[in-house]
Amino acid sequence: MHIPRRTGPKLFAAATALVAGTVGAILTVGTAGAATSTLTPTSLTTTAGTTGGQDVSTLATQDLSGTTDNSDNYVELQGHTASTAYAGYLTYTVPSSITPSSVNGLQLKVNYRGPATAQQTWTWSVYDWNTSSWVTLGTNAGAPAWGNWKVLTFTAGGTLPHEIQAGTGAVRIRITSNNAADDADLDYAGLNVSSTAATPSATGTPTSSAPTAVWKPAKTTRLQYQLQPSSTGSSAAGGIQVGICAVPYTGGSCVKPGAYGIDLYGPDGTTPNAAAVQSIHASGAKAICYVDGGTWEQWRPDAAAFPASLLGNGVAGGPDGQPWPGEKWFDIRNTSVLLPLIDARVAKCQNAGFDAVEFDNVDSYRNNPGFPVTAANQLTYNKGLAGLAHNHNLSVALKNDLDQVPDLVGSFDFAINESCQEYNECNTLAPFLNAGKAVFQIEYSDDGSSAGGTCPAANSAGRAAIIKTLDLNATPWTPCQ
Secondary structure, three states: OOOOOOOOOOOOOOOOEEEEOOOEEEEEEEEEEEEEEEEEOOEEEEEOEOOOOOOHHHHHHHOOOOOOOOOHEEEEEEEOOOOOOOEEEEEEEEEOOOOOHEEEEEEEEEEEOOOOOOOEEEEEEEEEOOOOOEEEEEEEOOOOOOOOOOOEEEEEOOOOOHOOOOOOOOOOOOOOOEEOOOOOEEEEEEEEEEEOOOOOOOOOOOOOOOOOOOOOOOOOOOEEEEOOOOOOOOOOEEEEOOOOEOOOOOOOOOOOOOOEEEEEEEOOOOOOOHHHHHHHHOOOOOEEEEEOEEEEEEOOOHHOOOOOOHHHEEEOOOOOOOOOOOOOEOOOOOOOHHHHHHHHHHHHHHHHHHOOEEEOOOOHHHHOOOOOOHHHHHHHHHHHHHHHHHOOOOOOOOEOHHHHHHHHHHOOOOOEOOOOOOOHHHHHHHHHHHHOOEEEEEHHHHHOOOHHHHHHHHHHHEEEEEEOOOOOOOOOOEEOO
16 A cells, blocks of 8 residues: 655656657647547657757647758757667657547648658658557658758558557657668657547647646645545545544634545555545545556556566655665656556546546656656656646646646646645745645644644645644544634
């Protein structure tokens, strides 16, 4: 089972994957029963050769024409520079609202500048998940040798539903050169997905933006945080005590939670806790699904699905100064492999009836994960996580990661923080409050926190604070208001 702990700025600060700052933007235009969505890539994974180091987010916008050469606005695919033919693939994520069987068109549009085919042929292919093979889309035929930027458009053939990975919505587009004679530049790479089952209106927002229908907690909502599903008795369901009521710090009658943060799984550690969610909903409250998005835990039922290449150092802060047993940091740079695996967890949250999801351990760049993770990598990954939640019609909480709050407040619907008052960090959460979004604050009496020392400042600032113990059982639970 999960061992609760503070996982934030107090831990140790510390193929090529090139990832974006804005993940998988979608522009959807359609009428009832039909739509075309334009996706931009969530990652570029290079398997031979290298790149110029640019962000794949530059591929989200077509902004170069003529012979303009602004290296900040394109991705350079380097074969000649690396003395090898280039090979790599872009990953796109089709929203869960579009089923593979409903797709009746895939069209790739790229803005290309580089050699002509006489010197070097660049080929684009789409992956068929059913046959484990690549289906050729087209080449750089017709593009001049380092002349004007050239828009190339390719229409996918084959069996289109097989080109979308079931369960994750992943589409892979491979880019290869036939020799090491030269490099090439890409300014844009949009994937148009046409489907018959979607019913959207015209929008133009990234996947990390929340659908209008998701639950967005009020700033006055009271949180109960019970990650250990161990309660028993008539008021407990799925190990969660739903009938809890306590007198707040401000006094008066006892009050009840308006939201419960609980683990995805119930007491057996393998079954999604739908029973607790149903009981929480029956009480008039909302359910937040705890998912570890940043570290691997060997006791989770899907642990074997994560390849060894994704697993780094152990997570510091365990007993006797040792790493936590059975827990390792993920390589969050490898979004094309990791995000689909996390998406499967989020799908379980949705299927169990949760209203929101909370991803833990989303600040590996400030720790010692065993990989050269940067702040930009973390932003990309965290925005990708927010997109997964929204694609499943769930709201999403930012857990800790205080240094990146200004960059993430637009992608997340509310915040959950542990011990910000203990470490004098609560002011960093002001962007959420200023945006009208709830901040759930948890302080631990084991670490010396008390209601008298926490609640006046939290109440004054508008944070919804509670006092808990580190075991994160049902009680004690002391809300500040």
